[in-house]
Amino acid sequence: MLTVHNLSHAFEDVEVLKGIDLTIEKGTKTAIIGPSGSGKSTLLKCLNHLVIPTQGDIVYQGTPITQENVMRIRPHMAMVFQGFELFSHMTALKNVTYALEVVHQKSKEEAEKIALDALKEVGLEDKKDAYPMHLSGGQKQRVAIARALATKPEMILFDEPTSALDPEMVAEVLTVIEALKSKDVTILLVTHEIGFAKAMADRMIFMKEGEIIVDQPTSDFFQSDHPDLTQFLSKIYHA
Amino acid sequence: MFQFDAIIPWLSYLSQGTLMTLALAFFSASFGLLIAVMVNYLRQTGKLANVLAFYIDLFRGTPLLLQLSMMYYAIPRLISGVLNSVFGLEMMLQLSPFQAAIITFSLNSGAYVSEIIRAGMAAIPKGEIDAAKSLGVSKWHIFKDILLPVGLRNSFPSLINELITLIKESSIVSLIGLLDLMRRQQIVTAQTFLYFEPLLVVGIIYYTLVKLISFTGRLVERKWLYAYRT
Numbered sequence A: 001m002l003t004v005h006n007l008s009h010a011f012e013d014v015e016v017l018k019g020i021d022l023t024i025e026k027g028t029k030t031a032i033i034g035p036s037g038s039g040k041s042t043l044l045k046c047l048n049h050l051v052i053p054t055q056g057d058i059v060y061q062g063t064p065i066t067q068e069n070v071m072r073i074r075p076h077m078a079m080v081f082q083g084f085e086l087f088s089h090m091t092a093l094k095n096v097t098y099a100l101e102v103v104h105q106k107s108k109e110e111a112e113k114i115a116l117d118a119l120k121e122v123g124l125e126d127k128k129d130a131y132p133m134h135l136s137g138g139q140k141q142r143v144a145i146a147r148a149l150a151t152k153p154e155m156i157l158f159d160e161p162t163s164a165l166d167p168e169m170v171a172e173v174l175t176v177i178e179a180l181k182s183k184d185v186t187i188l189l190v191t192h193e194i195g196f197a198k199a200m201a202d203r204m205i206f207m208k209e210g211e212i213i214v215d216q217p218t219s220d221f222f223q224s225d226h227p228d229l230t231q232f233l234s235k236i237y238h239a
Numbered sequence B: 001m002f003q004f005d006a007i008i009p010w011l012s013y014l015s016q017g018t019l020m021t022l023a024l025a026f027f028s029a030s031f032g033l034l035i036a037v038m039v040n041y042l043r044q045t046g047k048l049a050n051v052l053a054f055y056i057d058l059f060r061g062t063p064l065l066l067q068l069s070m071m072y073y074a075i076p077r078l079i080s081g082v083l084n085s086v087f088g089l090e091m092m093l094q095l096s097p098f099q100a101a102i103i104t105f106s107l108n109s110g111a112y113v114s115e116i117i118r119a120g121m122a123a124i125p126k127g128e129i130d131a132a133k134s135l136g137v138s139k140w141h142i143f144k145d146i147l148l149p150v151g152l153r154n155s156f157p158s159l160i161n162e163l164i165t166l167i168k169e170s171s172i173v174s175l176i177g178l179l180d181l182m183r184r185q186q187i188v189t190a191q192t193f194l195y196f197e198p199l200l201v202v203g204i205i206y207y208t209l210v211k212l213i214s215f216t217g218r219l220v221e222r223k224w225l226y227a228y229r230t
Helices: A040-047 A070-076 A092-102 A108-121 A137-150 A167-178 A194-200 A227-237 B004-045 B049-061 B064-087 B097-122 B126-134 B139-176 B181-192 B196-225
Strands: A002-011 A014-024 A029-033 A055-060 A077-080 A155-159 A186-190 A203-208 A211-217
Touching: A002 A040, A014 A040, A014 A055, A014 A211, A029 A040, A029 A194, A040 A155, A040 A186, A070 A077, A077 A137, A077 B126, A092 A108, A092 A137, A092 B139, A108 A137, A137 A167, A167 A194, A186 A194, A194 A227, A203 A227, A211 A227, B004 B049, B004 B097, B004 B139, B004 B181, B004 B196, B049 B097, B064 B097, B064 B139, B097 B139, B126 B139, B139 B181, B139 B196, B181 B196
Parallel strands: A029 A186, A029 A203, A077 A155, A155 A186
Antiparallel strands: A002 A014, A002 A055, A203 A211
C-alpha cells in the first residue's frame, strides 16, 4: 500500500532521516518507537509531505507522492497530531465537517450527519457545539481522531497522540484508538506508550538517529536482543 | 474671555464636516482592508513578492502629505502628459479632492494593514495549518477559512487603531480643499477671528468619534470575536 525507498531528510546540516526503507501493507497496524530526536515524527510528516523529504521516494497505492499530486493523496491519509491541532475558531462539529465540505464535497447536511456519527464513535456527541478552548486535552484529541475518521481514510498516521496529555486522560484516547484495531484502516502509530503499542500493533519498528534499527512482528520484537532496543526499553520500564 | 455664543451659529456647519471625515475614514479603511487582504493572499501564494514589498516600503517610507499631493496634483498631470505625448490624446485628467484622498488613504492604509494582518496570521499555530494541509485542504481554503478569519480576529485591536489613525490623519485633506472637520474649523476661524472655540468644538467631535469607535471595538471583541477563547 505504501512503499518508502531510501528516504532522507535534513534540517540544514542535521540529518534527521538517513535512507529509510519501509513497506506498509494495507490494513496493518504498525507502531514506531524510539528515543526523542530519532526522526519518528519527521518520517510520518514526510509521508504526507508536511515535511518535504530531501531525498528518496514514497509510493502510495502505486503512485509516487510528489509536491504536485500530494493534494490528491492527503484526503486518503489522515493524520492525528501530538498537539491535537484543532481549528481553534471552529466548534467540535465544524472541525469535523470542515474537510468533508471543502475537500470531500459533501453537502452541509451530509457532512453534519457523518460528523455526528464520528463524534459519537469517540463519545463526544454532546460536545459538538463546544470550542476546542472549552475541551480537555483528552476530549480535544478525541475530536481530532473523529476529524480523521470522518473522512473515511485508507490510512491514519498517529503522531504521538497521547504525549501531550495529562496522565489521567491517556486512557480515554487509547481506548478510542484501540477500537480501530479490528477495522480495515491502515495505521502507522508513533508512540511512547510501549504497552499500548504492544497491544495495538501487529508490527513494531524501533528507530534511532534517523535509521530503522529493528523492524519485526510485535511477537518477535520484544524478543529482540539488539542492544540499542534493549537499552531503550530498559530506560522506559525503569522510568 | 471665551466667546462660545459667537460660534453657536456655526455649530451645524462644523458638524457637517464630521460626515466628510467619517466618509473618508470609512471608505479608506474598507478599501485599505481589501488591499491588505489581497496583499496577504498573494504573499501566501508567493507571487509578486518583490512588487508587494516595494508597495509596502513605498507607502510606509514617504509622508502621507507627499502621497496626497502626488495623487492630487502630480500623477493626473503625469498621466495626461504621457497620454498626450505617446498616444496624441488631448485630455487633462483631474481627480476630485475626494477621489484623490480616498485613493491615497486606501493605498497608505493598505500598506500598514497588510503588515498588521500578517502579524495576526503569523500568530496562528503552524500545527493548525499543518492539520488543514494533512486533510487535503487547498491553499485558497486555508487562507479563506483559517488564516483570514483568525488573522483578522488576532489583528482586531490594531485594526481599530488604524481606523482611529485614519479619522485623525485624514484631516490633512484640508490642504487640498476638502471640507472635512479641520477645514471647516479653519473657515470658521477666518470668519469669526476665533481660534480656541472652534478648535475646542472640533477637538470634542474628534474625541467623541474616537471614543465611540474604541467603545464599539471593545464591545465587538468581548461579545463576538473572542467567544471561542474565553
